[in-house]
Amino acid sequence: MRRLRAAKDKIARYLMLGIAIFTILFLLVIGLSLFFKALPIMRAKNLWVLLSSANWKPFKGDFGFLPFILSTFYVSLIAIIIALPFSILTSIYLNSYASKNVRRFFEPVVDLLSGIPPIIYGVWGTLTIVPLIANKIAPRFVEFSTGYTVLAGGIVLAVMIIPLLISITLEVFRSIPKEMTDASLSMGATKWQTVKKVILRKSISGIIAATVLALSRAFGETMAVLMVCGNITQLPHSIFDACYPLPALIANNYGEMLSMPNYESALMFSAFLLFIIVVLFNGISRFTLNQIERRYQFS
Amino acid sequence: MISTNQFLAKSDHNSFIGMNEPIILKKLVTNQSIRIENLDVYIENQHILKDMNLTIPEKSITCIIGPSGCGKSTFLKTLNRMHDESPEVKISGKVFVDDENIYGPHVNVIDTRKKMGLLAQRPCPLPMSIFENVAYGPRIHGIKKRKAVNQTVIQYLQYVGLWDEVRDRVRTSATRLSIGQQQRLCLARGLAIEPEYILGDEATSALDPLSTKKIEELFVKLKEKYTIILVTHTLRQAKRIADHIIFMYLGKIIEAGPTEEFFNNPKKQLTRDYLSGSFS
DSSP states (O other): OHHHHHHHHHHHHHHHHHHHHHHHHHHHHHHHHHHHHHHHHHHHSOHHHHHHOOOEEGGGTEEOOHHHHHHHHHHHHHHHHHHHHHHHHHHHIIIIIOOHHHHHHHHHHHHHHHHSOHHHHHHHIIIIIHHHIIIIIGGGTSSOOOSOSHHHHHHHHHHHHHHHHHHHHHHHHHTSOHHHHHHHHHTTOOHHHHIIIIIHHHTHHHHHHHHHHHHHHHHHOOHHHHHHSBOOOSOOOSTTSOBOOHHHHHHHHTTSSTTSTTHHHHHHHHHHHHHHHHHHHHHHHHHHHHHHHHHHOOO | OOOHHHHHHHSOGGGGBOSSSOOOOGGGOOSSOEEEEEEEEEETTEEEEEEEEEEEOSSSEEEEEOSTTSSHHHHHHHHTTGGGGOTTEEEEEEEEETTEETTSTTOOHHHHHHHEEEEOSSOOOOSSBHHHHHHHHHHHTTOOOHHHHHHHHHHHHHHTTOHHHHGGGTTSBGGGSOHHHHHHHHHHHHHTTOOSEEEEESTTTTSOHHHHHHHHHHHHHHTTTSEEEEEOSOHHHHHHHOSEEEEEETTEEEEEEEHHHHHHSOOSHHHHHHHTTSOO
16 A cells, blocks of 8 residues: 555656657747758858848748848837836736725736737727827838837837736746835835835845846737837838838748748748747847846845 | 933833823823824734833833734834835834834934844845945945944944954955854944934844854944834843833733833733743
């Protein structure tokens, strides 16, 4: 009897270990299969040319991914620039200022926002943000803009990642011990001083982690961005130019025109690129986080 | 001027508090003192502190003792208005600090807190360097000049005997200090806001005996300049350093008086039971 129980325990343990490893293997399997699918184009072309050329003419066999890479970064960057202050200030308010009732109302709504399907954000962006930019915002800065721009993509994406950022940063702020904020307040610091000098300082690594997570999400967000960013292959010179991020490229073209030589492989290359960007990004951020934590040794 | 100690020695010590007795408080009030009148505190409709009346003598150590849950810490928090942060706490009554009711209508809570240096149960350094921890108070209260801040920091680190131990690493994180050092740092940080009162909420309960001794010695040294109010769980500590004892039970002040009298000749049965360890 006893032995049976011990055996069961062991089996359960190794079974779960196996499943855990299997989950991690997905990452490897996806990475590898993308790599092998992208291999033909990497063999046919110089890798550096693929990454740094802006020349995209699949008919002629020219594949320069720079416009897509830059578009992805621009849109994500704008999204994070807009979303970060919004989310942090909202979280600060909910954590340090809001009454219980306000919090009880806000938090489910924030969760709800993150549950809305991307396509709805896309439609909203097309109906609201794009005309707003075309008619109201862009004319102040440039002569003409269709509204389908980097900015539109950034705004829609910002709205999409705000709920995620709020819920993570709120969690980060909540993990700060009450004794610490009390220590600051009891010295006669105002709430705002406490927020600035203690709460934000204590949560800097958490905020960075949240930002990275949101950015990774932003890099990969496809549908909503695709609907508002114009999808024109060019190097965007301003936020009022149309752009064409990597996920949109794949979504728009996969399954079509695959008769062209190297085209499928090129699309797979862009998927692989996206994959690498996200993995690299996570790696780098983990490294910087470790550095920050080591420097301050916050416990 | 008659000192509070002398006064207490001369007068019937029951006038020191007056829950049941008629209160003769005014005589005790000097220019720097805390006087509490009809203080009631409710937390989520539970009556935590019940009709407290007392005066805390200046420039001495007053220890509040009593079993867990008797309201000691709640009481301490009413003195620096930290209950303001919890909306579920209701307070009625008057708390006079330097003859001003801190629960009055025009009182600035920041001024009140600035008068009270708080030493919490567990040392809680802020997420910054040793130097910045002590500089925090002066800086939030508007002292910008680097020289003045430096001076204050060094002065108070020296005062708590930490300067020689940390002078080479004042710019490193405060969390790397030992827990005893951290508590002395927190004391220095509290002193740096230049308070008039020091509140200690079981300030040595997390410390080893040696660190406890250091903190106690500091309290004794500090009472020359400050009025000190300590919540403590250890009767021996109260005996060692207190000038006055307040014994609380279930939100009421049961007995209070000068330390020797309190321990040698307790008036109430409840006090005797507590001191003999029948309950804790």
